[in-house]
Amino acid sequence: MALKTFFGGTGRNRSIRVFAGAILVRLLVYLVSVCVMAIFGDYGEGISFCDFLEAWKRWDSAHYLNIAENGYAGAIEDGKHLFLVFFPLYPWLIRALHMLVGDYRLAGILISTVCFGIGNVFLDKLMRLEFGQEEAGRAAALLAVFPFSFFFGSILTESLYFAILSAFFWFLRKHRWSGVAAVGFLACLTKVQGVLLTLCVVAELFYDQHGFALLAGGKWKSFARKILWPGLRCVPMVGGILVYLYVNYAVEGDPLRFLYYQRTHWNNSLTPIWNTVSYIRTYAADGWFTSSGMSLWVPELVLFFLYLAVIAYGFRKKLRPVYMVYLIAFFLLTYSSTWLISAGRYTLSALPLFMLGGKYLTDHKRAGEILLAVSLMLMMVYMIGCYQWKQIM
Numbered sequence: 291m292a293l294k295t296f297f298g299g300t301g302r303n304r305s306i307r308v309f310a311g312a313i314l315v316r317l318l319v320y321l322v323s324v325c326v327m328a329i330f331g332d333y334g335e336g337i338s339f340c341d342f343l344e345a346w347k348r349w350d351s352a353h354y355l356n357i358a359e360n361g362y363a364g365a366i367e368d369g370k371h372l373f374l375v376f377f378p379l380y381p382w383l384i385r386a387l388h389m390l391v392g393d394y395r396l397a398g399i400l401i402s403t404v405c406f407g408i409g410n411v412f413l414d415k416l417m418r419l420e421f422g423q424e425e426a427g428r429a430a431a432l433l434a435v436f437p438f439s440f441f442f443g444s445i446l447t448e449s450l451y452f453a454i455l456s457a458f459f460w461f462l463r464k465h466r467w468s469g470v471a472a473v474g475f476l477a478c479l480t481k482v483q484g485v486l487l488t489l490c491v492v493a494e495l496f497y498d499q500h501g502f503a504l505l506a507g508g509k510w511k512s513f514a515r516k517i518l519w520p521g522l523r524c525v526p527m528v529g530g531i532l533v534y535l536y537v538n539y540a541v542e543g544d545p546l547r548f549l550y551y552q553r554t555h556w557n558n559s560l561t562p563i564w565n566t567v568s569y570i571r572t573y574a575a576d577g578w579f580t581s582s583g584m585s586l587w588v589p590e591l592v593l594f595f596l597y598l599a600v601i602a603y604g605f606r607k608k609l610r611p612v613y614m615v616y617l618i619a620f621f622l623l624t625y626s627s628t629w630l631i632s633a634g635r636y637t638l639s640a641l642p643l644f645m646l647g648g649k650y651l652t653d654h655k656r657a658g659e660i661l662l663a664v665s666l667m668l669m670m671v672y673m674i675g676c677y678q679w680k681q682i683m
Contacts, residue, residue, distance in 0.1 A: 305411045308430070312410035315434045316403045316443050322670070323440075326677050343395040348676055349683040350376070351445035355394045357381035362541045371541050372555050374548045378537055379479040379530075380447045398445035405453035406442045412456030413641070419463060420610065421649055428658065429648025436644070437589070437668035438634035440676065448638045451480045455641050458487055462494050462612065467523040474527025478534070483639055485531060486619045491524045493615040557629045566625050567594060585672075585681040590633040597621045600643050607649060613642035632683050634672070 320342075327337055327345055347355065353373045356365045358381040365373045380401070387397035410430055417426035433439060442449045454477045461469035470491065477484035495501060499516040535545035544550075553559045574591040577583035601621065604614050620640050624633060637643065651658030676682040 305414070308411050308414045309407040312407040312430070312434075313403060316406055319440055319443055319673075323443075323673065323677070326674050330674065330678060343393065343399065345677060346399055346444050347395055348444060348679070351398070354381045354384065354445060354447075355398065358384035358388065358394050358398075362537055370551070370555070371547070372551050374538050374541060375552050375556060377447070377480050377482065377534055379476060380450050383450070384445075395445060399443065402443055402445065402449040405449040409449065409453035409456045412453070412460045413644070415460050416456065416463065417645060417648055420645065421652075425648045425652045427648075428651040429644050431662055432647040432651060432665070433644045435662055435666040435669055436638070437665055437672050438638060438682075439669055440673040441635045441638060446635070447480055448635060451477065451483070451639050452641070454480060454484075455487075455639065459490075459612070459641065462490060463610075465498075465520070467520050470524050471526040474524065475530040478527060478530025480530075481639065483620060483623065485528070486616055486623065488524075488528065489619055490612050490616050491521060491527075494612040495521055497611045559628050560626050561628045563622060563626045566627055566630055570594065570630065582681050585675060586631055590630060593633050593637055594625060597625075597640075597643070600646050603650065604642065604646050607646065609642065609646060613645065617642040631681070635683065 323345060324337060324342060327333065327341065331337070331341075331345075333341060353365070353376055357373055357376060357378070362371060362374060362378070365371065367373070380398075383401050384394055384397045387401060388394050391397050391400065410433070413429060413433070414426045417429050442452070454473055458470065458473045458477055461467075461473055474484070474487050474491075477487055495517045501513065501517050504513040504516070534548075538547045539545040541547070549559075570587055570590050574583060574587035578588050597617075601614070601618060604617065617640060624630070624636050624640075651661065672682050
């Protein structure tokens with residue numbers, strides 16, 4: 291009832307409330323993080339604002355800040371441009387906002403916080419379009435307390451990509467092709483998963499305009515007008531990838547140089563999904579009782595089966611193909627890695643998973659309440675672990 295009251299109504303007022311609610315969630319998580327710092331840290335002279343910013347700079351955060359401060363050419367470790375593997379939009383935004391706020395870390399956190407609010411607004415629009423208001427509120431609740439959702443407040447790309455992805459699906463569902471091209475361009479400039487959105491464009495056009503029927507009936511003019519032309523209008527979205535490749539070329543003279551560093555330094559490349567599941571299962575079984583086991587391998591094994599269950603649920607509920615295509619492709623790409631250590635964080639970018647979660651929580655309210663409570667507790671546990679530099683990344 292509380293969710294329905296807060297998220298009631300439609301239009302601009304509702305969007306403002308959704309945005310404000312999302313920002314409030316982030317502020318509450320930041321407040322809890324200060325309590326975590328006070329309890330588990332060693333701040334004899336009290337916790338300063340600088341200490342707070344540092345607490346949210348974990349793992350890859352330092353690399354994004356390095357790029358923002360020094361540029362790709364100046365971000366060097368061991369004499370190499372190892373950080374070419376990180377996509378440029380987020381560090382570029384940090385660099386730009388830094389000119390106003392004077393601190394790269396603060397700029398990163400502000401971007402993440404605002405983008406989380408924007409992403410929730412578009413997610414709410416999508417959920418009301420596909421399901422209803424109650425489902426929209428529960429999807430937002432699930433997203434807020436997912437065990438790894440605290441990463442939305444970190445100096446990482448998760449919130450930025452969440453905002454872009456939610457907006458992309460909204461423009462795509464409304465068939466606003468210029469918006470699809472523009473937002474898709476930003477997605478391809480933010481994460482490698484952005485390239486999957488090209489599949490979503492094809493899926494939406496063929497489903498909505500009955501593309502296979504047009505081909506089978508030999509209706510070439512209709513096919514060109516209804517599918518080829520809108521598809522061509524979306525082609526500029528891949529320009530984001532081209533910009534990223536140019537960055538690689540400008541720095542080291544090889545547009546694909548990031549693949550070399552990804553493989554040789556970061557020990558990561560594509561592999562058949564069964565190989566990934568095999569080593570995750572082995573590490574989880576052999577070390578579930580260890581810190582790394584509970585931080586990395588057990589969650590990744592659980593998430594693997596969660597993806598399978600949600601995908602099956604999506605087919606059962608006949609979720610629109612555009613979302614299913616993205617969810618399946620995202621799942622396969624994520625779990626086809628030679629060294630997968632961030633599946634929990636990456637799952638924040640599996641937007642249809644949370645959409646279907648909102649539907650499930652609405653249809654199974656009692657089980658949903660238990661699920662949300664357990665999820666919230668796990669989020670607190672993993673946030674504390676991340677603060678203490680456990681292998682939660």
